[in-house]
Amino acid sequence: MNMSVTLIIKSFFSTCNIGKEVRWMHENQTSIPVLWVSGMGRVKVEPDxxxxxxxxxxxxxxxxxxxxxxxxxxxxxxxxxxxxxxxxxxxxxxxxxxxxxxxxxxxxxxxxxxxxxxxxxxxxxxxxxxxxxxxxxxxxxxxxxxxxxxxVRNRTEYEQEALRRSLYDAQRKAQTVCQTLGVHLYPVPIKIVEGRSDVREERPVTYGKTTVLSSASTPVEAGQTEITAQVQVQFTYYSPQ
Incomplete structure (x- = not known):
């Protein structure tokens, strides 16, 4: 796990109440049920x-x-x-x-x-x-x-925000699965794998020779740039007593 993921996890889960049960589960991961979910975060930015x-x-x-x-x-x-x-x-x-x-x-x-x-x-x-x-x-x-x-000239802050959103997305999915199955989710993941980040231009502009030579004034529309982040997250859960 790289430093950016570690920092975001600390911020993301800083308000979670981690009891003795969660600490015990982290120490005994082989004997507990786990749930893998993916998360996707997107941030749209005006290019500069x-x-x-x-x-x-x-x-x-x-x-x-x-x-x-x-x-x-x-x-x-x-x-x-x-x-x-x-x-x-x-x-x-x-x-x-x-x-x-x-x-x-x-x-x-x-x-x-x-x-x-x-x-x-x-x-x-x-x-x-x-x-x-x-x-x-x-x-x-x-x-x-x-x-x-x-x-986008300075992408770091937007990449961090996309990563943060991907973690929220993964947690929401895990909560949905657990609610559907009638089990309880421990909100703090035991494993996070950061996937591929990507930058995509929504409307790339390409000009051919004919377009340029026949145009007296060239209109150009920048559109938006989308920055994405993906994570694979492993949660634990337990059945109600």
């Missing part, structure tokens, strides 16, 4: 930062010309982003590759030229500016905008 991939694709029969054209446009693109307030460390090359291009006619392969692709990953601190950054990139030569993703 975004990443967008913008880039340039050039084609020419000469590889050196295609590379030179790409470098010229990307240099202009980076300069325009920095002038718009994007920090240098928030602009990073994400992809760079060169492919030969061929046409096929009558079963024959004919060399057409080279394609050079250079994609930048741009971090935008203010998500309100994402649409403007996309438009700026396109107006300065970008002909690829492959993806926009939204993130």
């Amino acid at each position: 930062m975004a990443e967008v991939k913008v880039g340039v694709v050039t084609e020419n029969q000469s590889l050196s010309v295609a590379q030179s054209q790409s470098a010229e446009v990307v240099t202009k693109l980076i300069q325009s982003l920095q002038e718009a307030g994007i920090k240098k460390q928030d602009i990073q090359t994400d992809e760079y590759y060169i492919f030969p291009e061929y046409d096929y006619q009558d079963g024959k392969q004919e060399f057409r030229g080279y394609r050079v692709t250079h994609i930048l990953n741009v971090t935008v601190d203010n998500i309100r500016n994402v649409g403007a950054i996309i438009d700026l990139a396109v107006s300065n030569g970008a002909n690829r905008v492959s993806n926009v993703s939204f993130h």
